[in-house]
Amino acid sequence: xxxxxxxxxxxxxxxxxxxxxxxxxxxxxxxxxxxxxxxxxxxxxxxxxxxxxxxxxxxxxxxxxxxxxxxxxxxxxxxxxxxxxxxxxxxxxxxxxxxxxxxxxxxxxxxxxxxxxxxxxxxxxxxxxxxxxxxxxxxxxxxxxxxxxxxxxxxxxxxxxxxxxxxxxxxxxxxxxxxxxxxxxxxxxxxxxxxxxxxxxxxxxxxxxxxxxxxxxxxxxxxxxxxxxxxxxxxxxxxxxxxxxxxxxxxxxxxxxxxxxxxxxxxxxxxxxxxxxxxxxxxxxxxxxxxxxxxxxxxxxxxxxxxxxxxxxxxxxxxxxxxxxxxxxxxxxxxxxxxxxxxxxxxxxxxxxxxxxxxxxxxxxxxxxxxxxxxxxxxxxxxxxxxxxxxxxxxxxxxxxxxxxxxxxxxxxxxxxxxxxxxxxxxxxxxxxxxxxxxxxxxxxxxxxxxxxxxxxxxxxxxxxxxxxxxxxxxxxxxxxxxxxxxxxx
Amino acid sequence: xxxxxxxxxxxxxxxxxxxxxxxxxxxxxxxxxxxxxxxxxxxxxxxxxxxxxxxxxxxxxxxxxxxxxxxxxxxxxxxxxxxxxxxxxxxxxxxxxxxxxxxxxxxxxxxxxxxxxxxxxxxxxxxxxxxxxxxxxxxxxxxxxxxxxxxxxxxxxxxxxxxxxxxxxxxxxxxxxxxxxxxxxxxxxxxxxxxxxxxxxxxxxxxxxxxxxxxxxxxxxxxxx
Numbered sequence: 030x031x032x033x034x035x036x037x038x039x040x041x042x043x044x045x046x047x048x049x050x051x052x053x054x055x056x057x058x059x060x061x062x063x064x065x066x067x068x069x070x071x072x073x074x075x076x077x078x079x080x081x082x083x084x085x086x087x088x089x090x091x092x093x094x095x096x097x098x099x100x101x102x103x104x105x106x107x108x109x110x111x112x113x114x115x116x117x118x119x120x121x122x123x124x125x126x127x128x129x130x131x132x133x134x135x136x137x138x139x140x141x142x143x144x145x146x147x148x149x150x151x152x153x154x155x156x157x158x159x160x161x162x163x164x165x166x167x168x169x170x171x172x173x174x175x176x177x178x179x180x181x182x183x184x185x186x187x188x189x190x191x192x193x194x195x196x197x198x199x200x201x202x203x204x205x206x207x208x209x210x211x212x213x214x215x216x217x218x219x220x221x222x223x224x225x226x227x228x229x230x231x232x233x234x235x236x237x238x239x240x241x242x243x244x245x246x247x248x249x250x251x252x253x254x255x256x257x258x259x260x261x262x263x264x265x266x267x268x269x270x271x272x273x274x275x276x277x278x279x280x281x282x283x284x285x286x287x288x289x290x291x292x293x294x295x296x297x298x299x300x301x302x303x304x305x306x307x308x309x310x311x312x313x314x315x316x317x318x319x320x321x322x323x324x325x326x327x328x329x330x331x332x333x334x335x336x337x338x339x340x341x342x343x344x345x346x347x348x349x350x351x352x353x354x355x356x357x358x359x360x361x362x363x364x365x366x367x368x369x370x371x372x373x374x375x376x377x378x379x380x381x382x383x384x385x386x387x388x389x390x391x392x393x394x395x396x397x398x399x400x401x402x403x404x405x406x407x408x409x410x411x412x413x414x415x416x417x418x419x420x421x422x423x424x425x426x427x428x429x430x431x432x433x434x435x436x437x438x439x440x441x442x443x444x445x446x447x448x449x450x451x452x453x454x455x456x457x458x459x460x461x462x463x464x465x466x467x468x469x470x471x472x473x474x475x476x477x478x479x480x481x482x483x484x485x486x487x488x489x490x491x492x493x494x495x496x497x498x499x500x501x502x503x504x505x506x507x508x509x510x511x512x513x514x515x516x517x518x519x
Numbered sequence: 520x521x522x523x524x525x526x527x528x529x530x531x532x533x534x535x536x537x538x539x540x541x542x543x544x545x546x547x548x549x550x551x552x553x554x555x556x557x558x559x560x561x562x563x564x565x566x567x568x569x570x571x572x573x574x575x576x577x578x579x580x581x582x583x584x585x586x587x588x589x590x591x592x593x594x595x596x597x598x599x600x601x602x603x604x605x606x607x608x609x610x611x612x613x614x615x616x617x618x619x620x621x622x623x624x625x626x627x628x629x630x631x632x633x634x635x636x637x638x639x640x641x642x643x644x645x646x647x648x649x650x651x652x653x654x655x656x657x658x659x660x661x662x663x664x665x666x667x668x669x670x671x672x673x674x675x676x677x678x679x680x681x682x683x684x685x686x687x688x689x690x691x692x693x694x695x696x697x698x699x700x701x702x703x704x705x706x707x708x709x710x711x712x713x714x715x716x717x718x719x720x721x722x723x724x725x726x727x728x729x730x731x732x733x734x735x736x737x738x739x740x741x742x743x744x
Contacts, residue, residue: 344615348554348617355548355573364548365547
């Protein structure tokens with residue numbers, strides 16, 4: 030498909046070519062037919078069964094041409110069929126066979142006319158798509174409950190319904206040498222920074238992979254800090270979030286076949302925000318945001334601090350606590366670090382297992398995995414009770430920010446080993462490495478550690494707390510937009 | 520990227536080795552937590568050190584704990600303490616001592632030089648540990664019945680704190696004892712604990728105070744509000 034092949038004027042040659050390409054493929058249908066009055070007008074329509082509406086092909090392509098009484102087998106035949114006979118609203122003619130094949134494999138019908146070296150691509154897509162339901166990973170209590178599905182056009186329409194403005198631009202790319210996946214870059218003209226836009230365009234064009242199945246493929250290829258556990262692009266399955274980010278001057282990348290939309294630039298602080306923050310009142314949203322910060326601290330630090338304290342700094346523990354912990358450690362076969370590691374791994378296995386199993390046995394699995402296993406492990410003196418509490422709390426707080434689950438496990442284990450080796454000193458070395466790692470990252474030229482506010486006076490605008498809407502007059506600084514005001518200034 | 524890997528990979532391996540082998544001497548599994556240290560002078564060259572060890576195996580989460588008493592003799596306090604360490608298979612951990620009890624008679628006759636030296640030489644006795652005197656002639660404090668937690672060190676320390684906050688006594692800490700040994704004008708007041716039989720029970724009283732100046736015993740009496 031790399032060299033340009035033109036459509037032949039001989040219908041037989043074209044059909045032979047298609048037959049040779051799709052040998053033994055019963056999903057590829059080729060329907061030959063001719064006009065009732067002029068039997069010399071020979072045509073064929075080919076399509077993929079299951080991707081195309083057979084009803085549309087029969088009624089709006091074959092039937093009008095077959096029954097037309099005005100067709101003459103002359104040089105204008107092709108133009109007349111295209112402009113006067115076909116009813117479909119989305120029709121393109123081309124002589125490029127690769128373009129024809131791409132459209133045909135995406136679900137369009139292709140009409141070829143004998144004696145004319147061109148084909149007509151007619152949009153006739155009709156396949157089953159998932160309904161626009163709320164994504165499980167980003168549920169909100171209050172607010173819109175719709176989510177993207179696997180159809181790029183459906184997803185783009187969901188965004189367009191949120192922003193009915195001609196400045197919303199869609200730019201399409203075909204990515205994937207073999208899969209030829211349709212990718213769309215969405216942005217708001219006038220809001221989006223041109224430099225960031227050009228950078229995104231270049232990165233998408235430079236994606237050189239044979240197949241794109243999901244947005245994560247593109248996300249990992251275009252991200253900054255390739256080896257960093259942190260994401261430098263955002264991802265969402267919610268059209269409201271995608272639209273909100275577009276209105277902040279960011280770029281959204283929609284990929285055919287994936288319900289996940291990539292947004293950029295993305296900064297560390299955005300991990301701690303949620304769609305819910307903007308659909309609930311500011312006080313409740315602020316409280317939740319603080320909980321997320323605390324949850325992040327607890328989930329990465331608790332096991333490490335526990336190990337540091339009971340291994341290297343027992344003098345820092347209150348005496349009653351020390352006696353209680355020492356009592357629970359009596360007769361334990363493993364070191365504190367080993368039992369913490371074992372429990373963390375068990376917790377992660379239970380989490381991973383429960384994510385895959387059918388919901389009907391999920392409850393039983395959670396009970397056996399969590400309660401029975403934990404209780405039995407303590408009773409059998411396999412692990413001590415404080416470790417169960419620490420690991421369980423750390424694990425639960427880790428689920429507060431699902432998007433951070435990858436970085437959290439890396440940071441938690443790194444801090445754990447550093448603390449076990451060097452105590453609190455090791456813990457703070459780890460924390461400093463974490464801060465350096467975050468500060469050294471960039472997302473499309475924007476420092477990853479940026480706050481989303483334009484200046485420090487706005488620090489309490491939409492960062493650690495969520496201010497009320499009348500006070501959030503300016504767009505976030507991370508998109509470098511020139512049009513900074515989103516509300517009229519008083 | 521290769522240079523970075525060269526730095527990170529050995530670092531991670533070292534962390535794993537040190538981390539998985541992180542059994543330090545002071546690890547919780549191997550220590551006996553001393554909550555109270557009683558030092559008594561038996562004769563000119565014989566000291567007895569008794570340590571109250573918190574019984575971690577039977578401790579409960581409610582803060583109550585029971586304890587066992589270890590005792591050893593030596594020619595100095597340091598020597599007696601060393602003998603004590605040999606009795607227990609675990610490492611004697613003095614970082615959480617809540618009270619040091621010193622023999623009133625020894626303090627009156629010889630001052631605090633020996634005790635101060637012991638505290639200074641000890642690995643991890645905190646300098647803010649309360650120090651109290653006790654009248655050995657009245658009875659054995661560490662064998663006395665305690666009603667609060669079952670741990671004498673914790674109960675007596677709490678009793679001293681209550682007495683101080685109630686204005687019935689004053690407290691002294693290890694650093695004050697140390698300071699008093701090098702200064703002839705240093706005025707040091709320490710609470711004195713005595714044992715009295717009350718009905719069928721032995722009760723510790725913390726209502727006396729002994730006053731020393733430059734390590735020399737001055738007087739004994741009660742604190743007036």
